[in-house]
Amino acid sequence: MSVIRKTLEENYIFFVRELARINEEIKKHPAGNISAKKIGKATYYYHQWREGKKVRSVSLGVEAPSDLIESINRRKLLENQRNEISDNIAVIARAIDIQRITAEEIIKVFSQNGIITTLVGSYYLPVLKEDFASHY
16 A cells, blocks of 8 residues: 555656646747738738737737747647646546545645645644644
């Protein structure tokens, strides 16, 4: 049982760290897509993205910059990876639930590995007190 538990903990930690890394990298790339509109005989390119409910657009001219296209494609790839990692985390969370690992144990493992968690509710107060006592 402890081998399975340790493996679940390690995988969970890996995926949480990977998710954080991907989220940071996604912030570095522009959102949206490149669209093409034909006006007369010329084709003009636009960078379009959504801000809330509004669609914003910037004209790129007759030729779309290849670095912008690559950056947008990289963001889309990272977003797909983020979705896959989120699915993996959900599977591991279900497996942890099956193994009857408590939330307190998971939070302790996170704390030992430098992963910051946001805790809500009085259920986690004993864990917080113990964690703070060990660090200070």
